[in-house]
Amino acid sequence: MLDTYCYTGGFSLLAAVKGATQVLGLDSSGAALELAVEAAAANSAGAICTFKKTDVVGALEKFALEGEAFDIVIADPPPFAPSRKDVEAGARAYRKLARLAAGVVAPNGLLMLASCSHNISPERFATECALGIVRAGRTARLIREAGAGPDHPIHPMLPETAYLKTLTYELD
Numbered sequence: 001m002l003d004t005y006c007y008t009g010g011f012s013l014l015a016a017v018k019g020a021t022q023v024l025g026l027d028s029s030g031a032a033l034e035l036a037v038e039a040a041a042a043n044s045a046g047a048i049c050t051f052k053k054t055d056v057v058g059a060l061e062k063f064a065l066e067g068e069a070f071d072i073v074i075a076d077p078p079p080f081a082p083s084r085k086d087v088e089a090g091a092r093a094y095r096k097l098a099r100l101a102a103g104v105v106a107p108n109g110l111l112m113l114a115s116c117s118h119n120i121s122p123e124r125f126a127t128e129c130a131l132g133i134v135r136a137g138r139t140a141r142l143i144r145e146a147g148a149g150p151d152h153p154i155h156p157m158l159p160e161t162a163y164l165k166t167l168t169y170e171l172d
Contacts, residue, residue, distance in 0.1 A: 009036030098132025
């Protein structure tokens with residue numbers, strides 16, 4: 001499994017605890033990755049999880065050039081559109097990330113794409129992800145669409161609290 005923008009390794013650790021045999025977590029924050037290593041060790045997953053400080057986009061491009069493929073790829077970046085003025089650039093970034101991530105998913109593998117950008121609507125996020133997957137030359141089936149869990153409530157009068165979005169695809 002490949003966990004990009006893994007931060008402190010939440011998805012990586014869960015995958016390891018639930019049976020993954022090998023997990024690679026990538027992030028640009030050394031401090032966050034130190035916490036990820038500590039969490040993996042504390043949960044007896046240190047032998048399964050490897051964490052690397054790197055530029056995620058560059059790593060995805062390198063993996064694609066080398067023909068590296070992963071059964072599961074998770075891409076949960078920081079917000080690409082933190083303000084309204086960033087919407088178009090953010091949309092392009094989500095499209096590019098979807099393209100690069102889809103390019104390293106093994107046949108019949110899974111790709112989960114996430115956004116925490118309130119300024120990108122769920123519809124726009126889905127469109128950009130689909131475009132990225134198509135531009136990677138992949139065929140996909142959306143198997144799950146989700147948002148925040150019960151531990152992250154949405155206030156009915158504050159639509160911006162519904163900013164978390166995830167799309168999970170199975171790729172041919």
